[in-house]
Amino acid sequence: MRHQKSLRKFGRQSNQRTALLxxxxxxxxxxxxxETSLYKAKDLSRVIEKAVTLAKKYNAMTDSDPQRLxxxxxxxxxxxxxxxxxxxxxxxxxRDNIKRYLENELSEEQAEALKKFMKExxxxxxxxxxxxxxxxxxxxxxxxxxxxxxxxxTNAVRILRVEGTVRKLxxxxxxxxxxxxxxxxxxxxxxxxxxxxxxxxVIRFTK
Numbered sequence: 001m002r003h004q005k006s007l008r009k010f011g012r013q014s015n016q017r018t019a020l021l022x023x024x025x026x027x028x029x030x031x032x033x034x035e036t037s038l039y040k041a042k043d044l045s046r047v048i049e050k051a052v053t054l055a056k057k058y059n060a061m062t063d064s065d066p067q068r069l070x071x072x073x074x075x076x077x078x079x080x081x082x083x084x085x086x087x088x089x090x091x092x093x094x095r096d097n098i099k100r101y102l103e104n105e106l107s108e109e110q111a112e113a114l115k116k117f118m119k120e121x122x123x124x125x126x127x128x129x130x131x132x133x134x135x136x137x138x139x140x141x142x143x144x145x146x147x148x149x150x151x152x153x154t155n156a157v158r159i160l161r162v163e164g165t166v167r168k169l170x171x172x173x174x175x176x177x178x179x180x181x182x183x184x185x186x187x188x189x190x191x192x193x194x195x196x197x198x199x200x201x202v203i204r205f206t207k
Contacts, residue, residue: 021047026085028185029165029173033204038189039160041203045185051083052184055174078168087166089131094157101160114139118160129168131161176207 010017024044027034029051036044058076063069081087092101098118116124118133126133126193134140136158142148163171176183190202 004159008043010040022083022085025051025083026087026165028203028205029084029132029169032173033202035190035200037193038187038199038201041201042185044203046189047083049182049184051080051169052174053182054080055170056178058170059174059178079080080169082203084165087164089167090162092160092162095136098158098160101162118158121155128172129163131163133161134159139197173205176205180207 006136007017010020012020020040021044024034024036024040025048026046028044052075054138058073058080061072061076063072103115110127110129112118113125113127114130117130118125118135121133121135134153134156136153136156138153139150140153141148143149184205184207185203186206187201188202189199191200192198193200
């Protein structure tokens with residue numbers, strides 16, 4: 001008998017369950033709404049609520065000593081990163097890698113907005129998930145010893161930098177719940193899955 005055991009095993013060992021929940025947490029932050037089995041959604045809700053609370057604490061941290069504050073923030077950030085797969089910001093280098101990213105990891109709307117921005121960066125708005133984009137041919141102004149130097153890139157590799165899951169959680173999702181003490185997600189049961197008849201549900205952020 002499994003008395004006083006609240007966690008579900010999902011037919012997996014502990015390390016596999018951890019990997020499963022990290023994958024679900026990463027997907028939820030990335031898309032802000034996902035469909036999974038009802039019981040996975042319930043367990044995911046508990047995990048993501050903790051991650052959002054940590055992100056809120058990170059944003060609210062203050063200290064008179066800048067170095068001590070930076071150290072405290074690094075520790076808190078490391079604590080948040082444990083909830084995710086690949087939490088850091090990404091740098092995608094080369095035309096082929098950027099093409100794969102467009103086709104496999106973005107929605108049609110996001111991919112279209114990014115294509116427009118990459119085609120004409122000066123005329124189209126930068127998508128909010130893009131940190132920086134360096135085209136193959138471009139001129140950039142950099143500072144060297146308080147002097148501005150103009151550098152030309154000609155037929156170089158394209159570099160696209162996109163935000164990681166932790167940056168999105170801390171900078172975009174957590175501020176929405178700054179005045180909310182809890183209950184950051186909601187779950188809606190949708191249908192039964194064909195094949196094993198498992199109950200499916202949509203889990204999403206309330207804001």
